[in-house]
Amino acid sequence: MTAPEDRPYDVVISGASIAGCAAAVLLARRGVRVALLERRSDPAAYKVLCTHYLQPCAYPVLDRLGLVPALEKAGAVHNEARWYTRWGWIEPKAAPGEPRLPYAYNVRRSTLDPLIRAHAADTPGVDLLLGHNVTGLLREGGRVAGVKVNGPDGEREIRARLVIGADGKDSAVAKLAELPTRTHENQRFSYFAHFRNLPLKDGITHSWFLEPDVAYAMPNDDGVTIVAVIPDKKRLPAFREDLEGSFMQFVRDLPAAPDIDAAERITKITGTVNYPLQSRKPVGQGVALIGDAAVTGDPLWGVGCGWALESAQWLADAVGPAATGRGDLDGALLAYAKRHRRKLGGHQHLAADYATARPFNPFERLMFSAAARDDAMARHMHMFASRLIGPLRFLNPIALAKASAVNLRYRGAPAHLSHRAS
Template structure:
């Protein structure tokens, strides 16, 4: 008999296991792969700053840096210029660490935690349920032997295609993602525009580039679904030609990738209820969204933290039976998870369905290029430290309007001077604007 059974030993599952064990729980941690060094292949391994306080509390950030993790310095390229990430304390920056390294590292921490019993090669086949339909454990085949793991709490941390969620008949809300994505790795540092984590947000052209601590660079692109057939005609050549068309692009030159070109052609945004009696969902099992915003790992860590916090707070305040107090905590967790992620899900899912920026995103990004306070608010949302609703607060809208008004008045003065000199007005392309910020114009 355990206090909790956690299915899935990746970042969300291991975070949950470590935190529960430190609260005095006896935990069974089940991992489908028998290989200790197994890692998630389809992931861009970017951990946003919002997750860093949780990882600091786990005590793993120093080990992540020692293993090659790089503290991130983000920059966002837009049609109006670069938006710089505001200066932050080094220890509060995000971390970029390959899943090849991250997954075994966090798994080793969880396996060595007192109170955690780690089972590799464990494939969950059934849920153990009470007559009331409450989940009370799982039946798993562990390296050829069928075993039952009983506990008043089961945690599904087994990814977007969660076996546990399917066995529990938990519905999934899905919304379309109209882009496909491919990425690969190159030797050396390829970024030429400063920063070690650059994003290109150029209407229908979306991309990212990260420099890793092992001397490699990760480059990824996101293109509209209607371009898929032509891209597939020669993926390697089309991947390279994409970067040739991007301003301030990484200097690939004649370099050849050191890994296969990976990606997805269909990646719907998914959202499930976070809990039911006896069962909680964390990580991609509860929410899996468009990877363009590089928020998946941070959301996974945060969901695990919310679950354990709710369990610890409820059990300290409740004198009722274990199952009842756990279910009360699961209700608290579900409400907090919904409040914390709903607007983020809406913003990311909405963005993934559009070919270009909305009018508000254009106003926001063009203002952020010129104003550090607007840039700070934009990056606070990008780093998932604040809700997207903060961007439409009265203070931020006033600031955006003020920036555009000042810039337009300044541009009007420039037009008057040009008219006096009888100089014809010349249209400026986004690429020209990127290379000459003084010529940037505001949106009409």
């Protein structure tokens, strides 16, 4: 970590978590001088409220960052998954003779955050400044030109061509820049806890779609499994009366439930009762947002970490040359905003609609039921759930026709008999 200097940077990034560290590394490799600010002083600090799930869409970014070997060494778990529905289990498997399905990792943030932060700090061109909190934005000629920070040595200003907000859903940078925000209420709440010695079939992630309630159990590094319950808010008053008892009973009542009573709970039950979805305009004059600062997704889908990495890469690719003064920065920011909207807008729209705690709509019933009965449809579902394809490709006419044909073939058959065709 380089000592702070009163010299201009090309880029200032607020937030040294997943998105901020990824952006810092990718930008510095392009010759950009980066001040990476983190309000917390502990280099091992990590986010607690998280699904600890890196979607397969994030694997190419992890590989590009050079983090895959370190994650494997740390014991991160390849995130294969199976999903319960009223039609039976959806269990995506590679086609015979084909390579395994795309994957990334289940890894606790207590492992991931210090790892990626150290990687950023060791990257030439990155100054990691711990204990620095952004308190204001500098402006010149109507555009953002740096930040005011409060750090260990008091107040200071850091000037840069571009300020990046990687400071989460309550982004100070976004608020100070007055970037427009759309908010969608989430009609579910969530609680989770960490367990040891919780056996799961095939040792892979389990998700339960109970319409409208949801739950999941995800094996992570060091033999720890994260169990989360995400019920309709109508159940919240009863949950609050006896949180531990309600949590445990919810898990016990799951179809083919894991034996949670035989496992050892190693953390308290933590959660949130109000976690709205937010979509902000990701750019302004001299400012850009990545990760949760730009789009805060529904925790139910576990997209936050993957989108943090992807958005960091999209921004670095767009603004790399311009951030050093060799190009049109405003044009580069608009290109990033367009890509961000194209890649994530459809996913966020569907998630916001499902966050109303409604049951499956007709398209979802068609696709989920077919995926529980047919291996090819299960693979198609996996590609969408992994955010490797968007809603339009997921619901393309060919896929809808195949799903209809699958369901017609097994009309009236019990789910356990209809599952699985190839």
